[in-house]
Amino acid sequence: MAVNFTVFDAFLPIDGVRLGVAQAGVRYANRDDLVVMEIADGAHVAGVFTRNAFCAAPVTLCQQHLQQAQPRYVLINTGNANAGTGKSGFANAEASCRMLAAATGVEPQHVLPFSTGVIGEPLNMAAFERGIPLALANLSEDNWARAARGIMTTDTLPKGYSSECDIDGHRVRITGISKGAGMIMPNMATMLGYIATDAYIAESILQDWCRQLADCSFNRITIDGDTSTNDSCLLIATGRSGVRIEDVNSDAASALFTELKATFQRLAQAIVRDGEGATKFVTIAVEQAATQQEALDVAYTVAHSPLVKTAMFASDANWGRILAAVGRSGVQNFDLERVQIFIDDVQIVEDGGRCERYQEALGAAVFAKTEFTVTIQLGRGDVREALWTCDFSHEYVTINANYRS
Amino acid sequence: MAVNFTVFDAFLPIDGVRLGVAQAGVRYANRDDLVVMEIADGAHVAGVFTRNAFCAAPVTLCQQHLQQAQPRYVLINTGNANAGTGKSGFANAEASCRMLAAATGVEPQHVLPFSTGVIGEPLNMAAFERGIPLALANLSEDNWARAARGIMTTDTLPKGYSSECDIDGHRVRITGISKGAGMIMPNMATMLGYIATDAYIAESILQDWCRQLADCSFNRITIDGDTSTNDSCLLIATGRSGVRIEDVNSDAASALFTELKATFQRLAQAIVRDGEGATKFVTIAVEQAATQQEALDVAYTVAHSPLVKTAMFASDANWGRILAAVGRSGVQNFDLERVQIFIDDVQIVEDGGRCERYQEALGAAVFAKTEFTVTIQLGRGDVREALWTCDFSHEYVTINANYRS
Structure with missing residues (x-):
C-alpha cells in the first residue's frame, strides 16, 4: 500500500x-x-x-x-x-x-x-x-x-x-x-x-x-x-x-x-x-535551530516516536505527542516558549503552548491527508533540516512479525 | 493483557x-x-x-x-x-x-x-x-x-x-x-x-x-x-x-x-x-561494556528497535535484527568479533557471527516464552547494565491509534 x-x-x-x-x-x-x-x-x-x-x-x-x-x-x-x-x-x-x-x-x-x-x-x-x-x-x-x-x-x-x-x-x-x-x-x-x-x-x-x-x-x-x-x-x-x-x-x-x-x-x-505498512508520507521540518545536529536530533526524535507515528496512522493531529517528542530530543538549554509547531499551514503550538486559534477540525483535516509537513520552529538560530518518514500501521507489525513464520 | x-x-x-x-x-x-x-x-x-x-x-x-x-x-x-x-x-x-x-x-x-x-x-x-x-x-x-x-x-x-x-x-x-x-x-x-x-x-x-x-x-x-x-x-x-x-x-x-x-x-x-499491548516481558542485559554510557546506548538501541520488538511479539528469535541494532548503537571503535549474544542460556552470536552450535529450534523455544533475557557481551570492559522492556504488538498500534477517535 x-x-x-x-x-x-x-x-x-x-x-x-x-x-x-x-x-x-x-x-x-x-x-x-x-x-x-x-x-x-x-x-x-x-x-x-x-x-x-x-x-x-x-x-x-x-x-x-x-x-x-x-x-x-x-x-x-x-x-x-x-x-x-x-x-x-x-x-x-x-x-x-x-x-x-x-x-x-x-x-x-x-x-x-x-x-x-x-x-x-x-x-x-x-x-x-x-x-x-x-x-x-x-x-x-x-x-x-x-x-x-x-x-x-x-x-x-x-x-x-x-x-x-x-x-x-x-x-x-x-x-x-x-x-x-x-x-x-x-x-x-x-x-x-x-x-x-x-x-x-x-x-x-x-x-x-x-x-x-x-x-x-x-x-x-x-x-x-x-x-x-x-x-x-x-x-x-x-x-x-x-x-x-x-x-x-x-x-x-x-x-x-x-x-x-x-x-x-x-x-x-x-x-x-513504499515503507513497510506506510499509509502516510510525512515531511518533518525543523527550522530556526542553532546547529544542524540539534535540528536533526529534534527531527529524528519526532520521526521515530511510535506515539507520533501511530497518531499519524490514526489521522489524529495529536500535538501533545509531537511536543513531548521535541522536549525529549536532548536539546540543551531549551526555551520552550520560543517553540512554534505547524502542520502544513495550521499552527498548533504557539510559544510552547497550544495555539489559541487552533481548532481540532483544522488539525484533523491536515492529518487526514496522505501527505503533509510537520514544521517545528525552535527559535534558536537559522539552521533548517528536513527529513521524510511514514506512519506506523497495523500492517507494519504484520509484515515484521509474520516474516519467517 | x-x-x-x-x-x-x-x-x-x-x-x-x-x-x-x-x-x-x-x-x-x-x-x-x-x-x-x-x-x-x-x-x-x-x-x-x-x-x-x-x-x-x-x-x-x-x-x-x-x-x-x-x-x-x-x-x-x-x-x-x-x-x-x-x-x-x-x-x-x-x-x-x-x-x-x-x-x-x-x-x-x-x-x-x-x-x-x-x-x-x-x-x-x-x-x-x-x-x-x-x-x-x-x-x-x-x-x-x-x-x-x-x-x-x-x-x-x-x-x-x-x-x-x-x-x-x-x-x-x-x-x-x-x-x-x-x-x-x-x-x-x-x-x-x-x-x-x-x-x-x-x-x-x-x-x-x-x-x-x-x-x-x-x-x-x-x-x-x-x-x-x-x-x-x-x-x-x-x-x-x-x-x-x-x-x-x-x-x-x-x-x-x-x-x-x-x-x-x-x-x-x-x-x-502492563505496557500497552505487551505480550512479553524482556530483560536486555549488556555486559563487558567499557562504560556505563555505552552499555546503556546498546541496551536502549536494542530495546527501542521496532524490528526487534515485533520479532519478540512474533516469537521469532531473529538474531540478525538484534545484531543490527547493536551495530548501530553508536559505540566507537567497535570490534564486532568480540561480541557474544545469548537469549537466556542459548548462545546465538559467537565472536560477531552466528554461533555454530545455534539451532533455530533452540532460539524459538526461548522466544516463545513470556519472559526471557537477551544478554549482549561486548568484550570491551566489565560494566554491566540491564533494562526491562516489552514487545510491540498489534494491540500497541490499536491502543495508540484509536485513542481520541
Missing part, C-alpha cells in the same frame, strides 16, 4: 553503463535476484556506505575494492545479505567477485559486490555460478527497469528515475534505481541506491558529491529508525556526454548537482512511500 | 502517611481520579523528575515547593496532565495547591502537585474544589490500594508493593504505588511512583538514594522510547519506625537500600508488564 507512488517506466539509458539481470535462485526460485552492472573504462565511481558497525562482508570488500582499482562491474544479489557471516562470509564475497572477474577478464578488485536479504545465512555460491553467465548474456543499456525489480526485497514496487538536461550545450542524462522498504524485514535488510550519469565528474569532486547527495536524500529518510548492515549508495559518472565537471564552483557543476539532487531525493522518497 | 502480572493486595500501612481518594470528575465521571497524601511533620521527602524539556506545570511547581518547604501534602490528579498549558497551566497548578493548603491549614509550598492525563487542555479546577474535601474526608493509612487505582490512566491494572524487614532490631516497612503503561496514550502520559518508608533517612542521603533508586528502576524501563512530560517519582521517609539512617556506609543503610531497591524495581517492572 505505497503512498502516492507512481512506478517510473521511462528510463533513459546511460552511455557507458549496461545491465544484466538473472534468476539465479539465491533464495527463491523464479524471480530476478542477480544484477550485474558493467561500467565503461574511464568512468568514475564513488560510494557511501552504512555506518552500522556490523557492516556486511560485501560492504567491507566493496569499500576495499573502490580504493584499490577502477570499478568495472557491480554485482548485486538479493535474498541473502551475507551479513553476520564472519570470515566465511567475507571469503564468499571475494569468491563472487572472482567469478565475475574471471567471466569478464578483469581483476577481482574491479568488481564491487552488494548483497541484500537474510542476515546470518551462508551465501548460496551455486546461485552465483548459475546466475553470473545468465546476467552477462543479457547485458544491455536498456535493462534499468528490470534491474530495479531485480534488486527488490520486501519492496512492493520497483524504484527508479531518469532525467535529462542541457549543460554547456550538451545533453546530460541521469538514471538511478533504489530499493528498501523498512530497515527492514526481519532480516531482509538494506537500502541500496545506484545512480549513473553520462557527465564527466572529476574524482575529487565525485566522492564529495556522493556524500553530500546521500546526506540530503538517503540519509534524510527513516521508516523505523533501524539502520541496515548493508546500506550502500553508488554514484557513477561515465563521462560520455561531453559535459566535464572539473571546477566545483562552475555553473555547470551547480546545474548538474541540482539535477542529481532531485534524482537522489526522488529515489529516497520512493523508499518512504 | 499484562504479562505475568499479579495484582498486589497486601499493602502495609506506613506510619506517618495517610491517603484520601475521591471521584472528582477531572475528565471522566464515576472513577477515582484525585489522590491526596498526607505526610506527617518531620518526614523527609525527595523527588526525581522528567528530563523532558517540556515538563508540565505541576512538575516545575513541585520541584520549587520541594526546595522551599517541608512537604506535608501530595496532590495527584489523573485525566489531565496540565502540560503544554503555558502560564495559565502554571497558575492552575498553583491554585490547586492553594486549595489543598487552605483546607488543611498549611502554606501552598507544603503541597506537592502531580498531574497525569491529556496534554494541552486546561485543568478542570471545579473538579479540585469538589474533590479535595472528599479526599480529605477519607484520609486513612489503609488507602494505598484505592490510591493505586486512583492514579491509573491507561494502566489496565493497579501497581503496588509492600515489604518489611528488621533493621537494627526495628521493624521497617516500605510501601509504594506506581502507574504508567506506555509513554503513553496519545496524551495520557506519565510514569508516576510514590514510595514511602517508616525509616528515618537523613535528608542528605535521601535525595541521593532517590536518584540512585530511580536510576536502577524507573530509569531502566522502556515501553516505546517516549518520555513523558510529567514523569515523577517521590521517596518519603517518615522516621516513625525507630530505624535511623544517618551514615550511608552503615550496615543498616545497606540493608534498607537493598530493600528499597527491590520495591522500586518491582514497581517499575510492573509498568512494563
Whole structure:
C-alpha cells in the first residue's frame, strides 16, 4: 500500500553503463535476484556506505575494492545479505567477485559486490555460478527497469528515475534505481541506491558529491529508525556526454548537482512511500535551530516516536505527542516558549503552548491527508533540516512479525 | 493483557502517611481520579523528575515547593496532565495547591502537585474544589490500594508493593504505588511512583538514594522510547519506625537500600508488564561494556528497535535484527568479533557471527516464552547494565491509534 507512488517506466539509458539481470535462485526460485552492472573504462565511481558497525562482508570488500582499482562491474544479489557471516562470509564475497572477474577478464578488485536479504545465512555460491553467465548474456543499456525489480526485497514496487538536461550545450542524462522498504524485514535488510550519469565528474569532486547527495536524500529518510548492515549508495559518472565537471564552483557543476539532487531525493522518497505498512508520507521540518545536529536530533526524535507515528496512522493531529517528542530530543538549554509547531499551514503550538486559534477540525483535516509537513520552529538560530518518514500501521507489525513464520 | 502480572493486595500501612481518594470528575465521571497524601511533620521527602524539556506545570511547581518547604501534602490528579498549558497551566497548578493548603491549614509550598492525563487542555479546577474535601474526608493509612487505582490512566491494572524487614532490631516497612503503561496514550502520559518508608533517612542521603533508586528502576524501563512530560517519582521517609539512617556506609543503610531497591524495581517492572499491548516481558542485559554510557546506548538501541520488538511479539528469535541494532548503537571503535549474544542460556552470536552450535529450534523455544533475557557481551570492559522492556504488538498500534477517535 505505497503512498502516492507512481512506478517510473521511462528510463533513459546511460552511455557507458549496461545491465544484466538473472534468476539465479539465491533464495527463491523464479524471480530476478542477480544484477550485474558493467561500467565503461574511464568512468568514475564513488560510494557511501552504512555506518552500522556490523557492516556486511560485501560492504567491507566493496569499500576495499573502490580504493584499490577502477570499478568495472557491480554485482548485486538479493535474498541473502551475507551479513553476520564472519570470515566465511567475507571469503564468499571475494569468491563472487572472482567469478565475475574471471567471466569478464578483469581483476577481482574491479568488481564491487552488494548483497541484500537474510542476515546470518551462508551465501548460496551455486546461485552465483548459475546466475553470473545468465546476467552477462543479457547485458544491455536498456535493462534499468528490470534491474530495479531485480534488486527488490520486501519492496512492493520497483524504484527508479531518469532525467535529462542541457549543460554547456550538451545533453546530460541521469538514471538511478533504489530499493528498501523498512530497515527492514526481519532480516531482509538494506537500502541500496545506484545512480549513473553520462557527465564527466572529476574524482575529487565525485566522492564529495556522493556524500553530500546521500546526506540530503538517503540519509534524510527513516521508516523505523533501524539502520541496515548493508546500506550502500553508488554514484557513477561515465563521462560520455561531453559535459566535464572539473571546477566545483562552475555553473555547470551547480546545474548538474541540482539535477542529481532531485534524482537522489526522488529515489529516497520512493523508499518512504513504499515503507513497510506506510499509509502516510510525512515531511518533518525543523527550522530556526542553532546547529544542524540539534535540528536533526529534534527531527529524528519526532520521526521515530511510535506515539507520533501511530497518531499519524490514526489521522489524529495529536500535538501533545509531537511536543513531548521535541522536549525529549536532548536539546540543551531549551526555551520552550520560543517553540512554534505547524502542520502544513495550521499552527498548533504557539510559544510552547497550544495555539489559541487552533481548532481540532483544522488539525484533523491536515492529518487526514496522505501527505503533509510537520514544521517545528525552535527559535534558536537559522539552521533548517528536513527529513521524510511514514506512519506506523497495523500492517507494519504484520509484515515484521509474520516474516519467517 | 499484562504479562505475568499479579495484582498486589497486601499493602502495609506506613506510619506517618495517610491517603484520601475521591471521584472528582477531572475528565471522566464515576472513577477515582484525585489522590491526596498526607505526610506527617518531620518526614523527609525527595523527588526525581522528567528530563523532558517540556515538563508540565505541576512538575516545575513541585520541584520549587520541594526546595522551599517541608512537604506535608501530595496532590495527584489523573485525566489531565496540565502540560503544554503555558502560564495559565502554571497558575492552575498553583491554585490547586492553594486549595489543598487552605483546607488543611498549611502554606501552598507544603503541597506537592502531580498531574497525569491529556496534554494541552486546561485543568478542570471545579473538579479540585469538589474533590479535595472528599479526599480529605477519607484520609486513612489503609488507602494505598484505592490510591493505586486512583492514579491509573491507561494502566489496565493497579501497581503496588509492600515489604518489611528488621533493621537494627526495628521493624521497617516500605510501601509504594506506581502507574504508567506506555509513554503513553496519545496524551495520557506519565510514569508516576510514590514510595514511602517508616525509616528515618537523613535528608542528605535521601535525595541521593532517590536518584540512585530511580536510576536502577524507573530509569531502566522502556515501553516505546517516549518520555513523558510529567514523569515523577517521590521517596518519603517518615522516621516513625525507630530505624535511623544517618551514615550511608552503615550496615543498616545497606540493608534498607537493598530493600528499597527491590520495591522500586518491582514497581517499575510492573509498568512494563502492563505496557500497552505487551505480550512479553524482556530483560536486555549488556555486559563487558567499557562504560556505563555505552552499555546503556546498546541496551536502549536494542530495546527501542521496532524490528526487534515485533520479532519478540512474533516469537521469532531473529538474531540478525538484534545484531543490527547493536551495530548501530553508536559505540566507537567497535570490534564486532568480540561480541557474544545469548537469549537466556542459548548462545546465538559467537565472536560477531552466528554461533555454530545455534539451532533455530533452540532460539524459538526461548522466544516463545513470556519472559526471557537477551544478554549482549561486548568484550570491551566489565560494566554491566540491564533494562526491562516489552514487545510491540498489534494491540500497541490499536491502543495508540484509536485513542481520541
